[in-house]
Amino acid sequence: xxxxxxxSLFAPVDTFVRRHIGPDESDVVEMLAFVDAPNLEALVDQAxxxxxxxxxxxxxxxxxxxxxxxxxxLARIRKIADRNVVMRSLIGLGYHGCIVxxxxxxxxxxxxxxxxxxxxxxxxxxxxxxxxxxxxQTMIADLTGLPMANASLLDEATAAAEAMHMSHAALxxxxxxxxxxxxxxxxxxxxxxxxxxxxxxxxxxxxxxxVDFTRGDIxxxxxxxxxxxxxxxxxxxxxxxxxxxxxxxTVAADLLSLVLLRPPGEFGADICIGSAQRFGVxxxxxxxxxxxxxxxxxxxxxxxxxxxxxxxxxxGKLAYRMAMQTREQHIRRQKATSNICTAQVLLAIMAGxxxxxxxPAGLRAIASRVYGLTKTLAAGIRALGHSVDSGLVFxxxxxxVSSGDADAMLVxxxxxxxxxxxxxxxxxxxxxxxxxxxxxxxRLLKVFSSRGQNVPxxxxxxxxxxxxxxxxxxxxxxxxxxxxFNRYHAEHEMLRYLTRLxxxxxxxxxSMISLGSCTMKLNAVSEMIPITWxxxxxxxxFAPIEQAQGxxxxxxxxxxxxxxxxxxxxxxxxxxxxxxxxxxxLLTIRAFHRHRGEENRNVCLIPISAHGTNPASAVMAGxxxxxxxxxxxxxxxxxxLRAKAEKHKDNLAAMMVTYPSTHGVFEARIREMCSIVxxxxxxxxxxxxxxxxxxxxxxxGDYGADVCHLNLHKTFAIPHGGGGPGVGPxxxxxxxxxxxxxxxxxxxxxxxxxxxxxxWGSAGVLPISWMYIALMGARGLQRAxxxxxxxxxxxxxxxxxxxxxxxxxxxxxVAHEFIVDLRPFERSAGVLAEDVAKRLMDFGFHAPTMSFxxxxxxxxxxxxxxxxxxxxxxxEAMLAIRAEIQAIEDGALxxxxxPLKFAPHPSEAVVATDWPHGYSREQAAYPLxxxxxxxxxxxxxxxxxxxxxxxxxxTCPAVESxxxxxx
Numbered sequence: 001x002x003x004x005x006x007x008s009l010f011a012p013v014d015t016f017v018r019r020h021i022g023p024d025e026s027d028v029v030e031m032l033a034f035v036d037a038p039n040l041e042a043l044v045d046q047a048x049x050x051x052x053x054x055x056x057x058x059x060x061x062x063x064x065x066x067x068x069x070x071x072x073x074l075a076r077i078r079k080i081a082d083r084n085v086v087m088r089s090l091i092g093l094g095y096h097g098c099i100v101x102x103x104x105x106x107x108x109x110x111x112x113x114x115x116x117x118x119x120x121x122x123x124x125x126x127x128x129x130x131x132x133x134x135x136x137q138t139m140i141a142d143l144t145g146l147p148m149a150n151a152s153l154l155d156e157a158t159a160a161a162e163a164m165h166m167s168h169a170a171l172x173x174x175x176x177x178x179x180x181x182x183x184x185x186x187x188x189x190x191x192x193x194x195x196x197x198x199x200x201x202x203x204x205x206x207x208x209x210x211v212d213f214t215r216g217d218i219x220x221x222x223x224x225x226x227x228x229x230x231x232x233x234x235x236x237x238x239x240x241x242x243x244x245x246x247x248x249x250t251v252a253a254d255l256l257s258l259v260l261l262r263p264p265g266e267f268g269a270d271i272c273i274g275s276a277q278r279f280g281v282x283x284x285x286x287x288x289x290x291x292x293x294x295x296x297x298x299x300x301x302x303x304x305x306x307x308x309x310x311x312x313x314x315x316g317k318l319a320y321r322m323a324m325q326t327r328e329q330h331i332r333r334q335k336a337t338s339n340i341c342t343a344q345v346l347l348a349i350m351a352g353x354x355x356x357x358x359x360p361a362g363l364r365a366i367a368s369r370v371y372g373l374t375k376t377l378a379a380g381i382r383a384l385g386h387s388v389d390s391g392l393v394f395x396x397x398x399x400x401v402s403s404g405d406a407d408a409m410l411v412x413x414x415x416x417x418x419x420x421x422x423x424x425x426x427x428x429x430x431x432x433x434x435x436x437x438x439x440x441x442x443r444l445l446k447v448f449s450s451r452g453q454n455v456p457x458x459x460x461x462x463x464x465x466x467x468x469x470x471x472x473x474x475x476x477x478x479x480x481x482x483x484x485f486n487r488y489h490a491e492h493e494m495l496r497y498l499t500r501l502x503x504x505x506x507x508x509x510x511s512m513i514s515l516g517s518c519t520m521k522l523n524a525v526s527e528m529i530p531i532t533w534x535x536x537x538x539x540x541x542f543a544p545i546e547q548a549q550g551x552x553x554x555x556x557x558x559x560x561x562x563x564x565x566x567x568x569x570x571x572x573x574x575x576x577x578x579x580x581x582x583x584x585x586l587l588t589i590r591a592f593h594r595h596r597g598e599e600n601r602n603v604c605l606i607p608i609s610a611h612g613t614n615p616a617s618a619v620m621a622g623x624x625x626x627x628x629x630x631x632x633x634x635x636x637x638x639x640x641l642r643a644k645a646e647k648h649k650d651n652l653a654a655m656m657v658t659y660p661s662t663h664g665v666f667e668a669r670i671r672e673m674c675s676i677v678x679x680x681x682x683x684x685x686x687x688x689x690x691x692x693x694x695x696x697x698x699x700x701g702d703y704g705a706d707v708c709h710l711n712l713h714k715t716f717a718i719p720h721g722g723g724g725p726g727v728g729p730x731x732x733x734x735x736x737x738x739x740x741x742x743x744x745x746x747x748x749x750x751x752x753x754x755x756x757x758x759x760w761g762s763a764g765v766l767p768i769s770w771m772y773i774a775l776m777g778a779r780g781l782q783r784a785x786x787x788x789x790x791x792x793x794x795x796x797x798x799x800x801x802x803x804x805x806x807x808x809x810x811x812x813x814v815a816h817e818f819i820v821d822l823r824p825f826e827r828s829a830g831v832l833a834e835d836v837a838k839r840l841m842d843f844g845f846h847a848p849t850m851s852f853x854x855x856x857x858x859x860x861x862x863x864x865x866x867x868x869x870x871x872x873x874x875x876e877a878m879l880a881i882r883a884e885i886q887a888i889e890d891g892a893l894x895x896x897x898x899p900l901k902f903a904p905h906p907s908e909a910v911v912a913t914d915w916p917h918g919y920s921r922e923q924a925a926y927p928l929x930x931x932x933x934x935x936x937x938x939x940x941x942x943x944x945x946x947x948x949x950x951x952x953x954x955t956c957p958a959v960e961s962x963x964x965x966x967x
Contacts, residue, residue, distance in 0.1 A: 012069025017780035020522050021787050022867035028787070031794045031868060040786045044697060047789050047813035049668040052698040060561050060778045070526040073774050077767060081535035083550035088440065089419040089540030092396050092431030093185050093228065093745075094156050094254075094757070095286070096278040097538070099434050103491050104280055104353045107498045108346070110532065112719075115346055116508035116523055118515060118846060119723035123321035124313075124904050125841050127939040128501030129349060129722045130320035133308045135484055136276075136352030138955040140292045142479040143258040144272040145265025148954060149294035151306040151322075152276070152348035152724070153340060154576050157191035157757035159273035159291040160184075160222060160252055162304040162338060164192055166271060166295070167220030167248040168201060169302050175219035176201060181208040183227035184252060190744050190754035192222065197753075198587060198622040208238060213245035225253045225264060229429060230396030231389060232261060232473055239268035255279060255292070256434075257394040259360075259367035259479070260469050266477065271295045278433065280354030281347050284531075284764020285551055286541030286757070287576055288725035290348035300952070304338035306723065310957050311948025313941040314902075315909065321943050323952060339579045339616035346721030357494050360480040366434055368467060370395045373441055374432050375465045376458060380445045383456045392473055396431040398423060399448075413447045419543050438462065482956040504939040505722075506846050511936070512866045512874060516817040516849040516859025517611070517662060519692050519714035527717055527771040536767055541758040542745050554770055555760060561773050565781070566691075566708055567701025568731030572740040572752075576761035578689065581709025581728025582617035582656075584741055584755045588707060588732060589654045589683045590621060591739035591752060601653040601681065605644055607636045609663060609853045611687055614656045623653055634663035634807040641673060645680040652682040659700070660690045660815035662853040663807040664792070674704025683707065683736070691715045692863075693789065693816035696782025706733050717772035718765050727762050727769070787864035788816040791871060795862055798875040802882040806857060817861035819854060820878075826856065829888035830895040833858060836881055841904035842927060843877035844936040873930065880927055894918055899927070904938040 018024075023031060028040070037043035045053075059065075068076075089097070100109070108114045120126030133151045140149035153159040164178050178196060180189055182205050189205060196203045204211075208223060221242050226232045239249045250271040251264035256278055258264075264272040277289035295303060309323030358366065374395050378388045387400035401409045406428050413420045413428075421429035430444065438458045445455045469475075480486070488494040506513075513520040530536055539548060559571040575581040586604070593601040604623040606614050608630055615625045626644055629637040636657070645652055655677045660666045667673075674684045686705035692715040694700070700708045712718045712727035720726075732740060739752045743759035760766070776784060796805050796818045803820035825831040833856050837847030849859040862871055884900060887893040897918050899905075905924040915921055926932050 011066060012072055014069040014071055015067040016070055016524070016526070016775035017067060017777070017783065020524065020776065020780070021784060021864050022870065023787060023791070027868040028790065031790055035790070035793045035797050040790060043793065043813070044786055044789055046811040047793070047809055047815055048666045048697060049670070051668070051671055052703040054698055054702065058696045058778050058782055060564055060773065062557060062560070063774060063777055067777055067780065068775060070775065073771060074526060074529060076774065077530050077771060080550045080553050081530060081533050083553060084535040084539060085547040086534055086538050087414065087417045087419050087543065087547060089543050090430050090432060091419055091421045091540050091542050092429055093187065093421065093542060094275050094277070095283050095540050095542070096431065096433035097283070097435040098278045098280055100280045100282060100350070101354060101357050103494050103498070104350055104357065105532070107495060108350055108353060110528070111502070112523065113502040113505070113507050113509050114349065115528070115719040115721050116520070117505050117722035118513050118518065118520060118720050119342065120322060121850070122837065122841070122847055123319065123943050124838065124938045124940050125506040125846060125936070127320055128504035129345065130308055132349040132352055132501055133345065134320055134954070134956055135356055136290070136348045137308060138482060139352055139355040139480060139485070140276070140294050141955050143255055143263060144253060144294045145263030145477070146269070146272055146294040147297055148300050148303060149292060150303050150343070151308050152290035152343040152345065153293055153305050154291060154344060154580065155287055155289060155757040156185070156252060156273060156275040156291050157188040159293045160188045160250065161192050161195035162293060162340065163250040163271045163273050164196065164201065164220055164222070165338065166299060166302045166304070167250065170248055170299060171219045171246065175217050177204055177218045178202070178220045178222070179204045179206070179208065179211055179218050180222045181224060182206055183229060183231070184222060184224040185228045187743070187745055187754070187757045188252060191757060194587070194753040194755060195620070198590070198620060200622065213242050213247050216245070218245070218247050220248045220250060222250045222252065225251050226257055226394050226396065229389070229398040229423065230393040230431070232392040232394060234472060236267040243268060254394065256363070256367050256370065258475070259363045260371060260475055261394065262473055262475055263477070270299070276348065276351035279351035281350050282537035282764065283540055284537050284762070285539040285548065286760060287762035287764060288344050288347055290344040290351050305340045306343045307954055309948050310953045311943050311945065311951070313943050315941050317940055318957065319940040319943045321945060321948055323948060323954065339583060339613050339620050340577070341579055341613050342577055342724045342726055344725055345723035346725060349722070353498065355480060356485055356488055356497070359485050359489055360478070362489065363480070370432055370434065370436065371469070372462065372465055372467050373436050373438070375467070376462045377430065377432065377441045377444060379461045379465065380441065380456045380458065381448050384445065384448050384453060386448055392470060395433065396429060399428050399430060400426055401428060409447070414544070416443055416447050418443065418447065419540065484956055506844070506936055511844050511846070512862065512870045513846040514848045514860045514862050514874060515846070516664065516819070516861040517689055518720070518849060519861060519863055520720065521717060521863040522865035523717055523719035523768070524772070524775070526775070527768045530767040530771065531765055537764060541763070545746060551760070551763060554766060558766060558770055562710060562729065562731055565695055565699070566710070566731040567699030568708065569734040570737035570740060571729055571731045573727070573729045573763070573766065574741040574743070574756050574759065574761045575709065575728040575730060576756045577724070577726040578709060578711045578728040579613050579617060580755055581730050582613055582687065583620055585685050585707040585709050585730045586617060586621035586623060586654065587753050587755070588730065588736050588739045589685065590623070592683065592736050593653055595739070598681070600651050603648040603651045603653055605641065605652070605655040605677070605682070607657060609634065609661055610656060610658055611662060611689060614687060618656065634661065634665060635667050635669070636661070636673060638669055638672060642676050645676050645682065649680040652677070652680050654683045654685050656685045656687060658687040658689060660693050664814045664817040664819055664859065665807050665809050666815050668810055671703050678704070689714060690816065693785060695785045696778065697785055701731070701733060706736060707731070712769045716769040718768045725762050725765055727765060784864040788862070791862040791864060791866060792816050792818055792860070795860060795871055795875060799878055802879055806854060817859055819857045819859045821857050823856035825885050829885050831885050831888065831900050832856070835900040835903065838942055839881050839884070839900045839903035840877060841938045842899070842925065843880070843931055844934065845874060845877055876928060899924055902942070904941065906939060906941050907937045909941055
């Protein structure tokens with residue numbers, strides 16, 4: 001008898017599928033009856049075209065047929081983790097060991113109140129994380145010496161590429177050369193090259209000191225500070241020369257070094273980028289980490305990603321919200337300056353809280369300790385007869401091995417449990433970090449000592465070290481002077497601060513978040529547990545591959561499972577966000593065409609209903625966007641598609657299509673669409689944002705797609721974290737597999753373009769998706785899809801009489817999400833979609849996706865994880881709001897003074913002495929009886945976004961100086 005044939009009596013009792021899926025069996029029966037479907041299979045048949053349904057049994061290799069228990073699955077991944085060998089990696093290259101403050105580890109990273117929040121589009125119920133992100137921006141602005149910082153980017157290399165695009169745009173594309181110092185991190189150069197090549201920018205690499213800027217074709221310069229080999233150089237004269245020729249300068253800086261070193265903004269840098277990883281975020285074999293980008297006020301309009309700013313609510317209270325670029329891609333589409341639509345919010349919050357917890361004095365102590373240990377180590381290595389580059393360093397040494405055999409020195413170090421960086425045949429690099437101490441310095445000196453050689457005493461070496469940074473390089477300006485960075489250094493105070501902010505945010509711990517196209521499903525605790533195990537979290541991305549065999553097994557499993565789920569031949573895990581997956585997929589298509597001698601193929605057909613990042617990604621990949629129309633039912637217009645494919649047949653590269661569509665419908669003619677594109681020489685890129693409506697029932701690779709990106713943070717349970725991290729791997733058909741992303745520093749079995757700094761992107765959170773798939777199994781995944789479709793159809797029917805459902809399939813069914821039309825209420829009652837969204841906050845709910853893809857609508861997605869009780873609560877809230885709209889239409893409520901127009905109602909407004917409204921306080925705060933059971937109070941009233949953009953302020957404000965006037 002095998003484990004897989006154990007009688008049911010002895011099967012595990014802690015199985016997961018029943019915990020993940022909300023409705024129980026009796027609920028499913030009643031819901032099916034309500035939607036007039038005899039069973040789940042019949043409902044799926046009505047929602048999904050038969051032409052795309054899988055015919056073979058859906059199974060996943062390496063997983064047993066029977067359901068796994070959570071304990072058993074954790075034991076399996078424990079064995080995988082144990083195959084990783086965690087050494088002290090002093091490799092550097094922008095990745096460092098760090099100490100995660102336990103109060104931040106437990107109360108942010110491991111806390112679902114922080115990691116299950118959504119992107120703060122609804123600012124009134126996101127004030128906690130918005131304040132935390134403003135802390136991050138303030139910290140970055142202070143340390144870099146530049147006034148404007150964004151709320152984080154995907155990684156340092158991506159930030160460098162975004163800075164290149166900013167610089168190019170600043171000179172209106174009139175120059176074509178971007179110069180990159182050869183002292184930059186190599187992975188950064190690789191990503192910058194990829195991004196530049198796609199849009200026709202020429203990259204030159206070399207000695208920045210010798211470049212002639214007067215030649216007139218260079219628009220930007222990228223420098224590393226300190227340099228990748230550790231040297232701290234005085235860039236001020238170089239920056240002045242560049243500026244004299246109107247060349248913009250970007251400095252990739254080590255954040256901790258800026259505590260002691262002169263900040264880039266003070267020696268003239270226009271843009272500063274880097275990674276905040278060493279501020280309390282584990283290495284995680286490459287990510288996720290919060291990159292940063294700061295700049296001068298002049299460039300604020302082209303700053304990529306999210307920017308948090310201050311504003312005021314309608315009562316004049318200080319409030320935070322996303323400024324300027326909010327949903328830029330959905331508005332500007334192919335004219336957007338970037339395709340980055342998210343941030344690394346959870347990791348930025350951790351880094352910002354690291355700064356809050358330590359404060360300026362604590363950071364100075366950490367940086368000074370690292371600096372002192374590095375100088376001590378340098379003195380000892382010199383005493384042992386090796387050469388160490390002269391000049392100022394912060395934490396990194398370039399050592400010329402006396403024997404001339406750097407490889408042998410690396411082997412010796414590894415035998416002592418230490419990884420060093422190989423620079424060339426004679427030189428090694430050593431980067432110390434927050435975890436280093438005198439004992440580690442002693443271990444290193446023993447590695448560098450010859451047989452019989454006396455190792456110098458670290459105590460005597462340390463006593464002789466001068467810890468003063470030379471005046472010309474020393475930081476002299478104050479930083480982190482705001483009270484927030486000087487108030488919470490006691491753990492009690494920090495704990496209360498984190499809890500206070502958490503309580504200002506609505507997350508999945510509060511109620512369902514029914515965001516269409518965003519899939520806010522359960523992020524189970526058992527799935528999250530492995531990410532903080534040292535075997536996963538403490539791995540350096542460029543550690544020797546033989547030390548990461550556990551990660552390799554995890555990657556192999558995930559790639560195999562995702563291939564089976566999608567029907568593709570190969571998968572790349574490198575893209576570290578959905579937007580990067582889009583970009584990577586399109587680059588793969590372009591590389592394929594180029595390989596066939598058809599580099600001219602650069603036209604990308606994109607339906608008007610597509611996600612806003614689609615056209616932005618196409619432009620980034622060097623493609624020309626041609627928009628395809630949709631018909632009155634929201635389907636892609638087949639005749640328009642055919643006409644445009646034929647018109648551009650000589651240059652057609654691809655079509656981008658979201659399936660099911662953003663209108664919440666399985667389009668019946670998807671096979672025909674793919675055939676048309678193939679007929680005229682193009683490839684089909686499928687946006688996999690809605691893959692959770694397909695798993696186990698149909699596969700993109702079977703019905704004609706050539707490439708598909710998968711949002712692991714949607715379909716495969718990685719939490720959204722308030723707007724990141726995300727993971728966006730791509731699957732491809734066989735003929736595209738040779739063109740998948742590769743990486744120069746590590747053999748990751750591919751040789752295509754580099755799209756992320758680390759070979760496997762945000763590898764540190766991939767254990768979450770491994771756990772999810774392993775726990776669900778093939779049958780569980782298939783049932784989850786069916787229940788997502790059932791829940792959506794159940795809600796659509798419950799709400800259909802009150803709110804028109806905009807689009808349905810040919811059998812009257814929706815997919816896993818649906819759109820309700822609120823546009824008629826603007827004329828009948830003066831009520832906008834925004835009013836309904838804000839009113840939902842008074843019921844304790846986050847609004848569904850608002851005004852996308854159709855203005856004036858809400859797109860609702862319940863997911864499979866929500867119970868029937870929660871679905872009903874949300875429907876009751878929506879029906880109660882419809883009754884309030886009816887009261888306005890009937891004249892029982894005033895068109896201007898009503899609960900929708902003044903929503904949300906914070907506690908301060910409800911308990912205030914003055915109540916100027918024609919409706920009661922009780923209706924405002926407790927619109928249904930069950931709201932009293934667990935009232936969630938919005939922290940602020942409705943925020944004035946226009947005022948915030950007119951008075952843009954993106955660092956921590958002095959509350960007492962906040963001006964309430966409209967001056």
